[in-house]
Amino acid sequence: MSFLAPTAFAFAAAIPIVILFYLLKRRRVVKLVPSTLLWQRFLAETQASAPFQKLRKNWLLVLQLLLLTLVILALARPFFAGKTAAGRLIVVILDASASMQSTDESPSRFERARREAFDLVNSLHETDQMVVLLASAHTEVRQSPTSNKAALRRALQSCQPTDTPTRLTEALKIAHPLVKDRRDAEIHLYSDGAAPDLTEFEFEGLNVVYHQVGRRALNVGIVSAEARAHPEDPRRRAVFASVFNASSNNVSGELELRFDGTFVETRHVELGPRETSPQVFTVSQEKDGVFTLRLDVADELLVDNEVQLASLMPKPVNVLLVTRSGGYLERALRVVPNLSLTVAEDIADGGANYDVVVIDDVLPSSWPAVNTLAVRSAPTNWVQVTGRVEAPLIVDWKNTHPLLRFVNFDEVQIAEALKVRTPTWAVPLVEAPDTPLVLAGELGRQRVVWIGFDTMQSTWPLRISFPIFVANAIDWLNPASARASQAMVRAGDPIRTPLSGSATNAVVQLPDGTKRTVPIDPGQREFAFADTARQGVYKVDTGDGESWFCVNLLDPAETDTTPKSELRFGRYARALATTLKPANLELWRRLAAAALAVMMFEWWFYHRRTA
Amino acid sequence: MVDTLLSPELLPRLEQLELLARRRAKSSVKGERSSRARGHSVEFADYRSYVAGDDLRYLDWNLYGRLERLFLKLYEEERELPVRMFLDASESMTFGEPVKFDFARQVAGAIGYIALCGFDCVSTVVFPEHESDAALRTALRMVRGRKSALAFLRNLAALTAGGPANLNESLRRGAVEARHAGLAVVISDFLDPAGYEQGLGALVGRGFQVDVIQVLSPEELEPTAFGDLRLVDSETGAQQEVTFGRHRLAAYRQTVEAYVRKLRDFCRARGASFFLASSATPLDELVLKRLRQAEVVG
Numbered sequence: 001m002s003f004l005a006p007t008a009f010a011f012a013a014a015i016p017i018v019i020l021f022y023l024l025k026r027r028r029v030v031k032l033v034p035s036t037l038l039w040q041r042f043l044a045e046t047q048a049s050a051p052f053q054k055l056r057k058n059w060l061l062v063l064q065l066l067l068l069t070l071v072i073l074a075l076a077r078p079f080f081a082g083k084t085a086a087g088r089l090i091v092v093i094l095d096a097s098a099s100m101q102s103t104d105e106s107p108s109r110f111e112r113a114r115r116e117a118f119d120l121v122n123s124l125h126e127t128d129q130m131v132v133l134l135a136s137a138h139t140e141v142r143q144s145p146t147s148n149k150a151a152l153r154r155a156l157q158s159c160q161p162t163d164t165p166t167r168l169t170e171a172l173k174i175a176h177p178l179v180k181d182r183r184d185a186e187i188h189l190y191s192d193g194a195a196p197d198l199t200e201f202e203f204e205g206l207n208v209v210y211h212q213v214g215r216r217a218l219n220v221g222i223v224s225a226e227a228r229a230h231p232e233d234p235r236r237r238a239v240f241a242s243v244f245n246a247s248s249n250n251v252s253g254e255l256e257l258r259f260d261g262t263f264v265e266t267r268h269v270e271l272g273p274r275e276t277s278p279q280v281f282t283v284s285q286e287k288d289g290v291f292t293l294r295l296d297v298a299d300e301l302l303v304d305n306e307v308q309l310a311s312l313m314p315k316p317v318n319v320l321l322v323t324r325s326g327g328y329l330e331r332a333l334r335v336v337p338n339l340s341l342t343v344a345e346d347i348a349d350g351g352a353n354y355d356v357v358v359i360d361d362v363l364p365s366s367w368p369a370v371n372t373l374a375v376r377s378a379p380t381n382w383v384q385v386t387g388r389v390e391a392p393l394i395v396d397w398k399n400t401h402p403l404l405r406f407v408n409f410d411e412v413q414i415a416e417a418l419k420v421r422t423p424t425w426a427v428p429l430v431e432a433p434d435t436p437l438v439l440a441g442e443l444g445r446q447r448v449v450w451i452g453f454d455t456m457q458s459t460w461p462l463r464i465s466f467p468i469f470v471a472n473a474i475d476w477l478n479p480a481s482a483r484a485s486q487a488m489v490r491a492g493d494p495i496r497t498p499l500s501g502s503a504t505n506a507v508v509q510l511p512d513g514t515k516r517t518v519p520i521d522p523g524q525r526e527f528a529f530a531d532t533a534r535q536g537v538y539k540v541d542t543g544d545g546e547s548w549f550c551v552n553l554l555d556p557a558e559t560d561t562t563p564k565s566e567l568r569f570g571r572y573a574r575a576l577a578t579t580l581k582p583a584n585l586e587l588w589r590r591l592a593a594a595a596l597a598v599m600m601f602e603w604w605f606y607h608r609r610t611a
Numbered sequence: 612m613v614d615t616l617l618s619p620e621l622l623p624r625l626e627q628l629e630l631l632a633r634r635r636a637k638s639s640v641k642g643e644r645s646s647r648a649r650g651h652s653v654e655f656a657d658y659r660s661y662v663a664g665d666d667l668r669y670l671d672w673n674l675y676g677r678l679e680r681l682f683l684k685l686y687e688e689e690r691e692l693p694v695r696m697f698l699d700a701s702e703s704m705t706f707g708e709p710v711k712f713d714f715a716r717q718v719a720g721a722i723g724y725i726a727l728c729g730f731d732c733v734s735t736v737v738f739p740e741h742e743s744d745a746a747l748r749t750a751l752r753m754v755r756g757r758k759s760a761l762a763f764l765r766n767l768a769a770l771t772a773g774g775p776a777n778l779n780e781s782l783r784r785g786a787v788e789a790r791h792a793g794l795a796v797v798i799s800d801f802l803d804p805a806g807y808e809q810g811l812g813a814l815v816g817r818g819f820q821v822d823v824i825q826v827l828s829p830e831e832l833e834p835t836a837f838g839d840l841r842l843v844d845s846e847t848g849a850q851q852e853v854t855f856g857r858h859r860l861a862a863y864r865q866t867v868e869a870y871v872r873k874l875r876d877f878c879r880a881r882g883a884s885f886f887l888a889s890s891a892t893p894l895d896e897l898v899l900k901r902l903r904q905a906e907v908v909g
Contacts, residue, residue: 028841028852034703034711035802036844038831041866042853 008075015068022061060602067599087127088184089145091175092117094159095191096136097166098491098558102192102214102301109213110161113190116211120188121152131178132156135171135191136533137164137492145178162533163303164492165555168195172206172569179206189575193564196557201569212577214563219246220253220271220297221304221559225552226488227291227311229338230282237311239281241293245271246560253297257281260289269295288312290537290550304559308537308550310487316340317478320351320368323360328461329375332470333358339474356477361454371447371477376418376454383426383439383450387419392432392453401429403440403449403472407465414460417453426450440476444525445498447482449473487549494530495538495549503527503543511536511551616720616768621895625721628899629729630694630794631909657685693793694726695819696735697785698767701776702845703802707828707890712772714890715798715826720767721898722796725908727760734789735767738781739774775846778803782810792818801825801874804847808877821883822907824897825874828890832867834860 003009033039094113105112117132124130124147132143132155143155168191179185186207192214223244230236245251252270256263264283271277283291291309299305321330321343333341342354351357351368358373367380374380394409409430419435422428426441426448439450460466475481489495495508505519506527511534520527520542527542538549553559565577617625661670661681671684698719704712723733735751747766754763778799786795795814801807814821834855842851855863871887878885884905888897902908 028839029836030841030843031836032706032843032845034706034800034828034831034845035804036842036847036849036851037802037804038863038866038870039842039851039853041862042855042859 003076003078005075005077008072008077011068011072011075014072015065018064018068019061060606063599063602087125087129087147088186089129089131089179089182090120090124091131091133091178091185091187092120092156093133093135093139093168093171093175093187093189093191094156095166095168095189095195096134096159096161096164097194098161098163098303098553098555099166099192099194099301099561100161100213101163101303102219102561104215104218104300104561105213108161109192113211113213114156114159116213117156117188117190118153121149121156124149124152131175132159133171133174134159135166135168136162137167137490139167139171139174141174162491163535163551163553164533165490165553165558166191166195168198169201172198172201176206189567191567192561193567193577194557194561195567198567198569199571205573206569208567208569208575210567210575210577212563212565214561217246217248217560217562219299219301219304219559219561220244220251220295221246221299221301222293222295222307222554223276223304223556223559224554225293225307225309227309229314235284235314237283237285237291239283239291239293239309239311241279241281241307242276243269243271243279243295244276244556244559245274246562247299248273251297251299253295255279256294256296257283258292258294259283259285261292264291269297285311285313290548301559301561303535304553304555306535307552307554308535309552310484310548310550312480312484312487314338315480317356317474317480318342318354319356319358319474320344320347320354321358321360322347322362322364323358324362325360325456327360327456328466329358329360329455329470332461332467333474335467336471336474355479356474361456369446371479371482373449373451373473373477375451377450380450382443382448383418383420383423383452385418385420389417389419389432389434391415392417392434392437394437395431395433397430397438398427401427401440403438403469403476404429405468405472407469407472408463409460409465412460412463412465413458414453415457420452447477449477483547487547489532489538489549489551490555491532491535491551491553493532494528495532495540495551496526496528497540497542497547497549499525499527499542499544506540506542509539509541510534511538616717616764617724617894621721622724624895624899625724626728628725628903628908630692630722630726630731631906655684656687658682659685692726692729692731693789693791694723694731694733695785695789695793695795696723696733697782697795697797697799698735698737698770699776699778699799700737700741700770700772700774701739702773703776703800704826705772706845707830709828709890711800711826711828711890714888714892714894715824716767716770717894718798718824718826718888718897719796720764721894722902722908723754723763723767724760726794727754727763728757730756732793733763735763736781736785737770738778738785739776741771741774744769744771776803777805778807779805779810782807783813786810786813786817786819789817789819793820794822795819796822796824798824798826800827800831807874811877811881811883815881815883821878821881822886822902823874823878823883824886824888825871826888826890827867832864832889834863 094117096110100110102109121130126147129145129147130152131145132152134140134142142159143152146152175187179187186209188209188211190211190213193212221244222241224242226240228238230238239257243255250272254266255269256266258264265281267279269277289311291311293307295305316338318340319333321333321341322345323329323343324345330343333339347357347364347366347368350366351370354370356371356373357368359375359377361376392414394412397404397409417435417437422436422439425443426439428436429440430438435452437452441448455461486496499520503520505517508516508518508529510516518529529540532551535551535553538551540547540549567575661683665683669684671682674682696719698715700712704715719735723735726733733754737748737751747769750766782797811821837855837857840853840855842853875885884907886901
């Protein structure tokens with residue numbers, strides 16, 4: 001046996017001091033008595049003339065010397081030079097998503113998960129290492145690999161649940177390189193299983209221990225919501241909402257709509273087990289403001305019971321059509337509601353007076369600085385034309401993009417198209433085998449839609465999809481709608497807002513009222529704020545006036561708080577919820593507490609005689 | 612001084628009492644106690660034949676008239692009862708609240724006063740010997756007659772206590788020195804490391820009717836000092852360390868009871884009366900009640 005800190009043996013000098021204290025006579029009160037005859041019985045036990053006779057049967061001294069010896073040995077840190085396997089590496093992933101705030105566990109699923117993680121920390125061996133990951137919309141490494149239990153406990157204690165969706169895949173991807181080459185590594189996942197994206201993750205034989213928290217699902221929540229112009233009356237707003245009942249009971253409650261805190265309407269909602277109910281409110285709106293949808297139901301998760309929706313007043317969009325002929329494009333533009341169209345043959349002042357410029361197969365004298373829909377505009381510095389393609393065949397289109405909503409390219413034939421490479425700023429929306437046919441993207445703060453063929457040389461204008469595409473394009477290019485879509489943020493996603501260039505810092509007011517000042521670098525053209533873990537209205541002041549952003553959960557997977565006893569990874573692998581508790585709990589604290597109790601008892605017993 | 616020893620209210624009540632002797636007086640001095648001796652009194656005892664030289668005044672002439680023989684009338688001789696009191700004046704008797712020695716003096720004064728009022732001879736042995744009040748002690752050695760009662764009480768009140776007791780030796784010597792055995796009253800705390808058995812045994816063996824009164828102070832019966840103590844014996848000066856707590860009070864009481872019981876059993880085995888009195892006991896309760904119930908006085 002060797003010692004890591006042999007200098008601690010210097011404390012052994014305390015042993016003679018303890019003995020010396022025992023040799024010293026206790027200070028006694030001198031009392032003259034008639035006779036000591038009646039006291040003989042009490043004399044015997046303290047009679048000690050010789051010092052070492054006094055020490056002979058003193059168990060208190062023996063105990064204290066034993067205690068001192070043990071403490072000195074512990075301070076000297078003895079160890080055996082044996083051979084032992086390297087410790088385990090344990091990666092703890094703590095799910096901090098919104099569903100972990102459910103109160104079916106006491107006090108909440110998150111606190112229960114944290115308690116179990118604490119138990120795991122307590123069971124660690126000295127050579128084991130642990131990593132703490134906090135998984136919400138983003139994964140944070142709260143503690144890098146360490147054996148220091150105090151640091152691990154601190155890291156766990158600092159974790160807080162968020163209002164964001166779960167993205168466990170990201171957490172597992174961070175954990176994967178840590179554990180992949182180690183056989184004794186384990187991933188301990190503390191979650192309720194409300195994670196929709198795990199099928200994308202290939203399991204690859206990871207040693208995942210899934211600690212399931214949550215006992216039942218008693219939750220009703222708003223899973224989607226939107227405020228749009230009313231399709232039939234542009235001056236009115238339609239507020240859409242979907243309410244989902246995740247429990248297995250019939251639930252009824254009230255859905256309340258407020259505008260800027262003023263009560264607008266309430267509606268009784270009745271839902272069967274696992275039923276979704278769409279609700280539409282039609283409201284007159286006089287000014288820009290925030291709609292609040294609040295669901296008044298007794299359930300166990302509050303965060304999905306309220307949604308804020310930013311709603312800006314619709315403004316007529318000024319469109320400049322630069323064309324020689326007009327034709328179908330002009331007709332399609334004229335049927336777009338709430339649009340003021342100007343037709344010209346060239347652009348003056350870069351189109352500064354207009355919201356959107358449409359260039360129809362002409363080469364303007366100056367290129368517009370505002371959002372632009374360009375049809376067969378070449379040459380331009382936006383795309384690099386490399387040739388022409390005869391009768392390109394449309395093979396794919398992205399109907400998930402807002403520009404292609406309800407747009408179908410079946411039976412559309414094109415006579416000729418420009419052959420270009422997809423530039424870095426754009427995504428191809430419609431593709432032929434050789435070239436992209438429609439591109440959309442953002443150049444700095446300018447949105448551009450580029451069509452690489454002459455629509456008049458195609459059958460597209462004869463299809464119903466053409467006017468729908470034009471209406472979608474105007475809507476997407478309208479700066480007001482771009483602002484409105486930016487104002488709706490999902491919890492965990494960053495807030496973005498353009499900068500004028502003069503601001504040096506931005507003040508962000510969080511939903512709880514606290515303000516945070518964020519410095520802005522000179523030359524930065526966009527302000528981004530990523531700390532959106534709490535839902536609510538965030539107000540951002542960058543010096544150009546205050547703008548507000550509504551951060552909402554709106555996640556059906558989080559609202560469905562049904563605890564899952566099985567997690568599926570990839571196609572084949574799965575992890576079952578474990579009921580095993582970590583073993584190897586250390587006993588030294590209890591033993592130390594017992595020793596302390598024994599010492600206190602000894603002390604009390606000793607002093608009881610003189611009380 | 613007399614007033615402090617015995618209160619004026621108590622004196623008349625004591626005068627009505629007398630010491631009850633369970634044996635006939637053996638003193639040679641005339642007194643008021645019946646004795647086996649024949650002598651001159653009003654109590655007729657017996658006849659005997661006249662021999663030459665007898666006092667003619669005691670001849671029964673009526674009998675001579677009937678029988679024509681000379682008989683002498685014999686009367687009971689009344690002798691005094693020698694009362695011998697042993698008063699412990701050692702250092703250990705100076706303790707207590709009230710002081711044990713004060714109480715012991717009061718008891719001795721009361722018994723002595725009763726005896727003197729009954730025309731008995733009172734001899735008080737104060738031990739241990741003390742040079743400072745040797746004259747007082749000598750005066751207390753032999754007191755007779757009611758007229759000496761006040762002087763007796765005054766001398767008792769003037770006594771001082773001190774020094775180590777030697778109970779055995781004092782009692783044995785007192786027994787030997789007595790010319791006639793009578794009533795012996797021993798007043799002491801009996802806290803002598805050397806014991807008391809030989810002394811009391813000597814008194815009983817000499818033929819004394821022994822009454823033992825053990826005086827202990829309230830503190831000795833129920834200690835009030837606790838903690839880590841160094842006890843110093845007042846008589847021997849020996850120092851002893853004691854750690855004493857309230858929870859050990861019961862054990863102490865048992866020790867005291869055992870000590871007292873041993874003395875009581877010793878006395879009873881030898882026909883002696885035993886009384887335990889705290890120095891806080893009212894004097895009239897001890898003398899007028901307990902001693903009376905035990906027929907020491909009556």
